[in-house]
Amino acid sequence: MLGRAQFIQLILFTPLASLCGNQGSVPETPVPLIFQRQLQNNIRIRQYSVTVETHIHILKSAPYLLVFRGKQYHFVDRVALSRIEEFQEATKNGRPGNILWSLNRAAFVSEIFLGGYKFTQDKYRLKFVSTDRWNHLECHVYQVDPIKKHHARGDDSYFQGKIWVHPDDCTIVHSTGLYVPASRLHFSLVEFHNFEFEFSWVELQQGLWLPAKVITNNSGLTRDDTYPEFEAITLFRDWTLL
Numbered sequence: 001m002l003g004r005a006q007f008i009q010l011i012l013f014t015p016l017a018s019l020c021g022n023q024g025s026v027p028e029t030p031v032p033l034i035f036q037r038q039l040q041n042n043i044r045i046r047q048y049s050v051t052v053e054t055h056i057h058i059l060k061s062a063p064y065l066l067v068f069r070g071k072q073y074h075f076v077d078r079v080a081l082s083r084i085e086e087f088q089e090a091t092k093n094g095r096p097g098n099i100l101w102s103l104n105r106a107a108f109v110s111e112i113f114l115g116g117y118k119f120t121q122d123k124y125r126l127k128f129v130s131t132d133r134w135n136h137l138e139c140h141v142y143q144v145d146p147i148k149k150h151h152a153r154g155d156d157s158y159f160q161g162k163i164w165v166h167p168d169d170c171t172i173v174h175s176t177g178l179y180v181p182a183s184r185l186h187f188s189l190v191e192f193h194n195f196e197f198e199f200s201w202v203e204l205q206q207g208l209w210l211p212a213k214v215i216t217n218n219s220g221l222t223r224d225d226t227y228p229e230f231e232a233i234t235l236f237r238d239w240t241l242l
Contacts, residue, residue, distance in 0.1 A: 030170050034142070034163075035121045037170040042113050045210060049080040051238040054105040056096055059219060062228040066098050075105055080242060084110060101227050108234045111197055112211040114175065115159045123147055123158070132164065134174050135200070139164040146180065157181055171209045174200045178222055194224035204239070211236045 056073040073096045079087050088106040095102040115124075126142045133139070142165060146158035161177015176198040195218050202212040214234040218227050 031126050033170045046082045048239050050236050052077045052079050053235040056232045059229040065100050067228045108216050111214050134164045194222050196220045
C-alpha cells in the first residue's frame, strides 16, 4: 500500500498520457482520473507564486445595504499559492464594503482549487452530460453534485455545477457553478456562498495547465441579497515556481 508521500509523488509525475489515454473516447470511464488529475493540479499550483489582478464592479445601488451608486475597485497582488491562508488574512483590511457587507478578493482566488481536498469521488457525483467545444477544444462536460450523506457537521460548502474536461489528460479546463451549503440544515459561512462563478485554465506548455481567469457574480437567479449585485473578474499572470 502506498504511503502519502509516495502517492503524491505518483500523481505528480505520472505521464499525462497514461492518465486517460484512449479512455477519453468513453466519457464515463475516466471519472476517477478526473478527481486524481484535479488533486494533482491543486498540489502543483501551490508550488507557484502568481500576480493576481482583481476587478470588482458593484453594478447598481442597494440603499438597504448602504450602497447608493455603482462603484469599481481594482487590486493587484503577488500571491504565493502555498500560503493562500496568509493572503486571506492580509486582505481582511481594505475590503470593498461597509458595516453591513464586505467582499474578500482572496475568496475569489481560492475558487481555483474547486473545493480543494474535499473534491474527491466519495464526496461528489459526476454525470456525463455532453461534449462541447470550449476554447477550440472538444471537451467532455459533466454535471457535478455533492453527495449529501458525506457532509460532516463542520463542513462549509461544496461545489455544484458543470465542468469541461480535457479528453486526453482529464484536466478540468473550465467550470461554471456555485457553492452550496453542506446540508439544508447547515448555514454556510463561506465568503462566496450563493455567488455564481466560472473559471478557466490555460495550457502554458504541453501538459502544464494553470488558472487563467475566474469570474464571480452576484446578479443571477441565485443572487444573495445580503450583498449588492456585483461582478468580479480575477486574472492570473506571471507564474513563477517558488
